[in-house]
Amino acid sequence: MRVLVIGAGPAGTRCATRLAARVPGAEVTLLGAEAALPYDRVRLSQLLTGESDIPGLITHELAALAAAGVRFRPGTAVAAIDRAARAVRTARGEVLAYDRLVLALGSSALRLPLPGGDLPGVLAYRDLDDVRAMLRLAAPGGRAVVIGGGLLGLEAAVGLAARGQRVTVVHALDWPMERQLDRVAGGLLAGRLGGRGIAFAMPAKTMAIEGTGQVEAVRLDDGRALPADLVVQAVGVRPNAALAAAAGLPVGRGIVVDDAMRTADPAIYAIGECAEHAGRTIGLVAPALQQAEVAVQSIAGEAAARWRPAADAAALKVSGTAVWSAGDIAGEAEAITLHDDDAEHYRRLFLREDRLVGCVLYGDTADAGYYLDLIGSGRPVAPIRHSLVFGAALQPVAA
Amino acid sequence: MTETRTTCPYCGVGCGVLVDAKGAVRGDPDHPANAGRLCSKGTALGETLDQPGRLLHPEVDGKRASWEAALDAVAEGFRSALAAGGPEAVALYVSGQLLTEDYYAANKLAKGVLGTGNIDSNSRLCMASAVAGHRRAFGEDLVPGIYEDLEQADLLVLVGSNLAWCHPVLHQRVLAAKAARPAMRIVVVDPRRTATCEGADLHLAVAPGGDVALFNTLLRALHARGMRSDAPGLEAALAAPLGPHGIPPAALGTFLDWFATTPRTVTLFSQGANQSSAGTDKANAIINCHLLAGHIGQPGAGPFSVTGQPNAMGGREVGALANMLAGHLDWSVPAEVAALSAFWQAPKLASGPGLKAVELFRAAAAGRIGALWVMATNPAVSLPEAATVRAALRRVPCLVVSDCTRDSDTLALARIRLPALGWGEKDGTVTNSERVISRQRGFRPWPGEARPDWWMIAEVAARLGWAAQFAWDGPAAIFREHAAVTTLARPAPRAFDLTGLAGLSDAAYASLAPIRWPVLRPGVPGGRLAPAARFVATAFRPPAAAPDAAYPLRLLTGRLRDQWHTMTRTGLVPRLMAHAPEPVLAIHPDDTALADGGLAAVESPHGRAVLRLRHDPSLPRGACFAPMHWTDRFAPAARINAAVNAAVDPVSGQPELKHTPVRVVPAPMRWHGFLLARQRLGADLAPWCALLPAGGEVWRHELAGTEAPAAAFARLRARLLGPEARWVVLEDLAGDTHRAARLANGRLDAVLFLGPTPALPPRDWLVSLFARDQIGSAARRTLLAGIASDAPPPSPTLCVCHGVTEAKVCQALRAGAKTLAAIGAATGAGTGCGSCRPELSALLTRMPERLPEPA
Numbered sequence A: 001m002r003v004l005v006i007g008a009g010p011a012g013t014r015c016a017t018r019l020a021a022r023v024p025g026a027e028v029t030l031l032g033a034e035a036a037l038p039y040d041r042v043r044l045s046q047l048l049t050g051e052s053d054i055p056g057l058i059t060h061e062l063a064a065l066a067a068a069g070v071r072f073r074p075g076t077a078v079a080a081i082d083r084a085a086r087a088v089r090t091a092r093g094e095v096l097a098y099d100r101l102v103l104a105l106g107s108s109a110l111r112l113p114l115p116g117g118d119l120p121g122v123l124a125y126r127d128l129d130d131v132r133a134m135l136r137l138a139a140p141g142g143r144a145v146v147i148g149g150g151l152l153g154l155e156a157a158v159g160l161a162a163r164g165q166r167v168t169v170v171h172a173l174d175w176p177m178e179r180q181l182d183r184v185a186g187g188l189l190a191g192r193l194g195g196r197g198i199a200f201a202m203p204a205k206t207m208a209i210e211g212t213g214q215v216e217a218v219r220l221d222d223g224r225a226l227p228a229d230l231v232v233q234a235v236g237v238r239p240n241a242a243l244a245a246a247a248g249l250p251v252g253r254g255i256v257v258d259d260a261m262r263t264a265d266p267a268i269y270a271i272g273e274c275a276e277h278a279g280r281t282i283g284l285v286a287p288a289l290q291q292a293e294v295a296v297q298s299i300a301g302e303a304a305a306r307w308r309p310a311a312d313a314a315a316l317k318v319s320g321t322a323v324w325s326a327g328d329i330a331g332e333a334e335a336i337t338l339h340d341d342d343a344e345h346y347r348r349l350f351l352r353e354d355r356l357v358g359c360v361l362y363g364d365t366a367d368a369g370y371y372l373d374l375i376g377s378g379r380p381v382a383p384i385r386h387s388l389v390f391g392a393a394l395q396p397v398a399a
Numbered sequence B: 001m002t003e004t005r006t007t008c009p010y011c012g013v014g015c016g017v018l019v020d021a022k023g024a025v026r027g028d029p030d031h032p033a034n035a036g037r038l039c040s041k042g043t044a045l046g047e048t049l050d051q052p053g054r055l056l057h058p059e060v061d062g063k064r065a066s067w068e069a070a071l072d073a074v075a076e077g078f079r080s081a082l083a084a085g086g087p088e089a090v091a092l093y094v095s096g097q098l099l100t101e102d103y104y105a106a107n108k109l110a111k112g113v114l115g116t117g118n119i120d121s122n123s124r125l126c127m128a129s130a131v132a133g134h135r136r137a138f139g140e141d142l143v144p145g146i147y148e149d150l151e152q153a154d155l156l157v158l159v160g161s162n163l164a165w166c167h168p169v170l171h172q173r174v175l176a177a178k179a180a181r182p183a184m185r186i187v188v189v190d191p192r193r194t195a196t197c198e199g200a201d202l203h204l205a206v207a208p209g210g211d212v213a214l215f216n217t218l219l220r221a222l223h224a225r226g227m228r229s230d231a232p233g234l235e236a237a238l239a240a241p242l243g244p245h246g247i248p249p250a251a252l253g254t255f256l257d258w259f260a261t262t263p264r265t266v267t268l269f270s271q272g273a274n275q276s277s278a279g280t281d282k283a284n285a286i287i288n289c290h291l292l293a294g295h296i297g298q299p300g301a302g303p304f305s306v307t308g309q310p311n312a313m314g315g316r317e318v319g320a321l322a323n324m325l326a327g328h329l330d331w332s333v334p335a336e337v338a339a340l341s342a343f344w345q346a347p348k349l350a351s352g353p354g355l356k357a358v359e360l361f362r363a364a365a366a367g368r369i370g371a372l373w374v375m376a377t378n379p380a381v382s383l384p385e386a387a388t389v390r391a392a393l394r395r396v397p398c399l400v401v402s403d404c405t406r407d408s409d410t411l412a413l414a415r416i417r418l419p420a421l422g423w424g425e426k427d428g429t430v431t432n433s434e435r436v437i438s439r440q441r442g443f444r445p446w447p448g449e450a451r452p453d454w455w456m457i458a459e460v461a462a463r464l465g466w467a468a469q470f471a472w473d474g475p476a477a478i479f480r481e482h483a484a485v486t487t488l489a490r491p492a493p494r495a496f497d498l499t500g501l502a503g504l505s506d507a508a509y510a511s512l513a514p515i516r517w518p519v520l521r522p523g524v525p526g527g528r529l530a531p532a533a534r535f536v537a538t539a540f541r542p543p544a545a546a547p548d549a550a551y552p553l554r555l556l557t558g559r560l561r562d563q564w565h566t567m568t569r570t571g572l573v574p575r576l577m578a579h580a581p582e583p584v585l586a587i588h589p590d591d592t593a594l595a596d597g598g599l600a601a602v603e604s605p606h607g608r609a610v611l612r613l614r615h616d617p618s619l620p621r622g623a624c625f626a627p628m629h630w631t632d633r634f635a636p637a638a639r640i641n642a643a644v645n646a647a648v649d650p651v652s653g654q655p656e657l658k659h660t661p662v663r664v665v666p667a668p669m670r671w672h673g674f675l676l677a678r679q680r681l682g683a684d685l686a687p688w689c690a691l692l693p694a695g696g697e698v699w700r701h702e703l704a705g706t707e708a709p710a711a712a713f714a715r716l717r718a719r720l721l722g723p724e725a726r727w728v729v730l731e732d733l734a735g736d737t738h739r740a741a742r743l744a745n746g747r748l749d750a751v752l753f754l755g756p757t758p759a760l761p762p763r764d765w766l767v768s769l770f771a772r773d774q775i776g777s778a779a780r781r782t783l784l785a786g787i788a789s790d791a792p793p794p795s796p797t798l799c800v801c802h803g804v805t806e807a808k809v810c811q812a813l814r815a816g817a818k819t820l821a822a823i824g825a826a827t828g829a830g831t832g833c834g835s836c837r838p839e840l841s842a843l844l845t846r847m848p849e850r851l852p853e854p855a
C-alpha cells in the first residue's frame, strides 16, 4: 500500500513514522513544502530568544526517518490532487500515486488587509523562515511592533525583547490572551510583561503600516503612530484547505473529516490544523498528534478508530511567567476565583451544571493536571466545590 | 517577694488568693474556703487586671466632667426627684460585686438619707428566695452550715446547682472528699444532666419546677417512717399538696431511703432552686425535711444555700435589699427601727420595704422613678424582660451609673457616669457563702480618676446635708460602723452579731484574717449554727407560665463554667471564652427538627433571641438551655433575657429565670460567616453577631445576615479597607461563598469568611496565624481554605498539555523510567506539544541521585 503524507509538521511526521511502523508493507512517503527537516514549531520562540539553535529544533534527522521506513522529500509542495487517478501533482509537476493520502497541511498565518501590509519588514510568525527573518531585522536597540496580543504575539514580543528590541504589542481587547485568560489574569500578565519593558497599546486597532520602501511605523486608530523597524503580525491562522477544496472535497474552515479523520473521499484523510472535525478546527500539537494516531489506526484497518476532542490546555512558554489555561473559558459559566495580591497568584474555575469546564491558572500552575483531569472526566464537583479552588492538595483522595 | 492576700471576686465560694508584685495569682493556702485551690476563673484573675475599655473620668450628659460637677449633678438629680415625687421616686440598684463597706454606705444613703426602701441588688436574681426561706424558717437570714459539712456529709444532695461549673472549688472539695471516702453519696436533682452529674451516684431528673413536689413527698415519707419534730408548723407542712415531680419510682425510692437513713446529709441549693416563682417554697421544702429528719446543726448535716455572687452575703448583712433594713434588723420590730434611726441620726428613716428589682424597673418604665443610681451592675442585660428594662432606664430623668467598665449596656444609657475602682484597686471586705468575712485588698494604683463607690456615696450624702454622718476616712471606719449596727437593740435572738469586730483598729482591719460570724468577742470566730426553726407549709404551685401548644418548650437559663455575669470582666479573656465561645441554645435532638449548628430563634410572648442551636442529648425532653451572659456589646441578638418572663416568687420577688415557656423556630439567614481581626469591630456588623476575644489582640466576630451574601461581603470588606492592605480573595458568586484575608507585609490582619450555611472551617488555625510575623507561603496557599495543608509545596507544571508536574516526573524517574518515552508512558509528559522535552531530558541526565527530593 502506497501512503502519501503531505505536510511535515508534527501531525504529518507522526502519521508517517507510525504508519511505517504499524502497517506491514506500507510504502510511506512524507512530502513537506518547507526546505527544513521536520522541526519543532512549538519551540520557535526558543530560537527567537536564543535559548535554542536551529539544529536543536530538528525533531527527525533524515537518517532516522529512513531508518523508520519513511521516504522524506523536503521542499516539495503539492499543487493538486487528482482523486480519480489517486495521484497528486507537485509544484514542480511531478506526479505521485497513492492508495491512501493523508493531508497534514497545517495553517497559514493570517495577514491583516492593511495599507502597507506588504512592506518589507512586516512578518508573520509561523515557521522557521519567519524567525530567521526576524533575527535578521532585529538590530539591537531597534523598535518592534507586534500586532496581536495572543499567545503567539506575546511569545514573539518576549523573544524580540530578548533580542534587545523595544517592543510594543498592539491588541484589540482590554487584556492580552483573551482566548486563554480572563480579564484579571490577562491584566496580571500585562502588568508583569510591562515590568519587563514590553509596552501595550490596548485596546487599539491598527489602521495602517507606514513606510517608504521599508516599514517605519504602525498607525493606530487613535491617530498614534508607533515607530517600527520590524512588525510581526500574529493575528490568527487560516487552515490550509484550498488544495482539498480544489479537489472537490467538502471544506468549511478546514477540511471536513469524520471521527476516523477521513474526508468525503475514503482514500483521503486530513489531520492536524487543516482538518475540521464536527465543525471545529484545532490549534495545538497534542490533539494534532492524537488525530495522526487515529488516522494511522484507520488506515491500518481498525474500525474502532475514533477521535474524541479533549479539553485543550495551553500555556505561555515565557520564562518567569506561569500561565496555564484549559477548557472552555468563554461561555456562560459560574466562576470561582482565588486571588492573592502579594504572591501574584490567581485562578479562576469555570463551572457549568456542576462540572468543571474551564480553568485559568496564573502564577501557580501546579494544579494544572488536577483540573485538566477534572475537566476531562466531567465528574460532578458539588461535593468538593468548597475546596475545589485550592487544588489537589486539599482533596481527600485525588482520583 | 511580697504577696497581697485578697479574695477572688468571681463567685460566692470566696476563695482566698495571693497576688505577687507582677500580678501572678495563686490560691491562698491559709484561706478556709479553698486552702490553696483555685478554679479557671480565679486562676485567670491576673489576666483580667488590665482591662481595656475602662471608664476613667466622670461624665455628665456624654461629656467629661470634674468629680465636683458630676457629684453636684447626682445630688441635684436626687434632690429634685425627692422634691417632685418623695422617697418613692428615688432608688438605688446595686450589686453583689460591691464590697460590704460600699454596700453599707449605699444602704445608709437610701434608707437613712433619702428615706426610701427602694434599694435593691442584683442579688435579688441570685438568692432572694433563699433569704426569704431562711427568714421564714429561722426568723433570720442564716446559713447554718459551713463548707466542712460538705466534706463530712455521707449524703450530699445538690438541688438546682451545677456545682462543677458554678462553684468549682466547692466541687473540687466535694470530689476530693468522695475520693477519700468512696462511701459518701452524691445525688443531683436537676432537670438537666449537668457536668456535676459526672461524679454523682444518682441523678434525679426532676420535672422543671418539681422540686417542691419532690421534697413534699420526702417530708411525708420521713413522717411515715416515724420521724417527728417539736418545731411548730409540721401538721400544715405535711398537709400541703404534693404536686408532680416526674421522678421514676425506683430512683425516688432510693433517694427517700438514703435521705431517711443518713444522719449526715447536706442539701445544697443555689440559683437553680432560687430562680423560680416557687423559689422560697423550695428553700422551705428542703429545710422542712432537714428539720423533720434532724439533719441540721451537726457536722456534715444541714440545708445549705450557696450564693452565686462574691458578696451577696455582705449585701444581705448590711441589709441592702428592698425588704431588709440593716444589719439583720427588722422593720417589724419597732425597737430595732428606733435604735437604727437613733444610731444613724436619721429621723426620716425609710418607713418600710421598697420596690424589689423587677417591680423597681416596672415603676421606672411607668415613669415613677425620677432618679436612679445603678452601681456595678448591668440590669439592661441581666434582668428578664430586657426590653422593658431598657425602656425603663431610658425613661429615668436622672440615671446615674457607677462602674469600672465602659462595656456596659446600662452605662451607655446613663446621664451621669462615675468611674469606679475594680478588683485589685479597691479595699474592703466580702462575706462568702459560709459566713466567712475576708478582706479584699488593693494592690494596684487607681486608674484615671476612678474612686471607691463608698467615697462617691459619702460625697453625695454630704451634698445632701449629711456630711457628718458619712465622714469616714476609709473602709475600716465603715466596717466598724457596720459591726456596731449589729450590736443594736440587744439582747435579741439575732445570730448576726459582729460585736467582736466593732472595735477593730485600722491596723487590725488592715491585717484582718478571714473570720466567720457571729463574732461575739474579738478574735473568736463563729461556727456551725443550730437556730430555732419552724416548718413552713409549701403547697405545690406549678411554674407561673406553663408550656402550651404555642410555646411547648421550657427555657432554662444559667451560666457557663467560665463566664461570670454579663461578661464585662471575663468576656475580654480569651482563655475563659474558649470553653463555650458562642451564644448557644442547647436542646434535646428529639425536640427540634432544626439542624445542629444552625441559628435558631427562641421566642416567648416576651421577646426573642437568636442563638446557635446545639443538640444535646443530656437535656431532658421538653426543655432547652441558654446561657445568660450575652449582652449588646457582644451579641445583641442573642440576649436571652429578652425572651425570659418576669414572673417572680410571691415571697422573695426573685424572678423565675429558670423557667419560661418558649418555642424554638428557624432563624432563616441568607449567609453565615465570621470575621477575625486585630481590632474589635463592634457587634453591629451584621443582623446576628457574636463577638469573642480570640487571643492576642484578635477578635472573633461570628456573623449571619439576610442580605445577599455578595452585598454583605462587599460591605464587610469595606470596613476592613486600609491604605496598605493587600488581599487574598476567594469568590464563588453562584455558590454564595466569599472569603478574604487582609495582609500587611506578610502579616495577617483580618480574615473574613462568608458562606450559605453555618458549615465553615474551624477558626482555631486561622486565629493561630495572627501570632506569626509572616504567615509563610504554605499557610498562605490554604489560608482561605481555613485548613493547614501538609501537602508538599507546589511543584512547577512541566508538561502543559497533560498537566504533569516536575514532582510527578521525578517520581517516575525514581520508579525506573530511563528514557523520554518511558516518562511519557508513565506520566504522559512530553507526549503532547513536546515543548517540555528539553526539561525532561535535563531531569533524565540528573537521575537518579540528584533529583529534587519530595518535601
Ligand SMILES: Cc1cc2nc3c(=O)[nH]c(=O)nc-3n(C[C@H](O)[C@H](O)[C@H](O)COP(=O)(O)OP(=O)(O)OC[C@H]3O[C@@H](n4cnc5c(N)ncnc54)[C@H](O)[C@@H]3O)c2cc1C
Pocket: A006, A007, A008, A009, A010, A011, A012, A031, A032, A033, A034, A041, A042, A043, A044, A045, A076, A077, A078, A079, A104, A105, A106, A107, A125, A126, A127, A152, A240, A243, A271, A272, A273, A274, A282, A283, A284, A285, A286, A288, A317, B833, B835
Ligand atoms: C511560534 C509558535 C508557537 C507555538 N506554540 C505552541 C505550543 O506551545 N503548544 C502547542 O500545542 N502548539 C503550539 N503552536 C501551534 C502548533 O505549532 C500547531 O498547532 C501545530 O504545529 C500544528 O501541526 P500540523 O502538523 O497540523 O501543522 P503544521 O505544523 O502547520 O505543519 C504543516 C506543514 O505542512 C506544510 N504544508 C502546507 N501546505 C503544504 C503543501 N501543499 N505541500 C506540502 N507541504 C505543505 C507546511 O509548510 C507545514 O510545514 C505554536 C505555533 C507557532 C507558530
Ligand code: SF4
Pocket: B008, B009, B010, B011, B012, B013, B014, B015, B034, B037, B038, B039, B040, B041, B042, B043, B167, B168, B169, B170
Ligand atoms: S470557686 Fe469561685 S471564688 Fe473560688 S476561684 Fe473560682 S470563682 Fe473564685
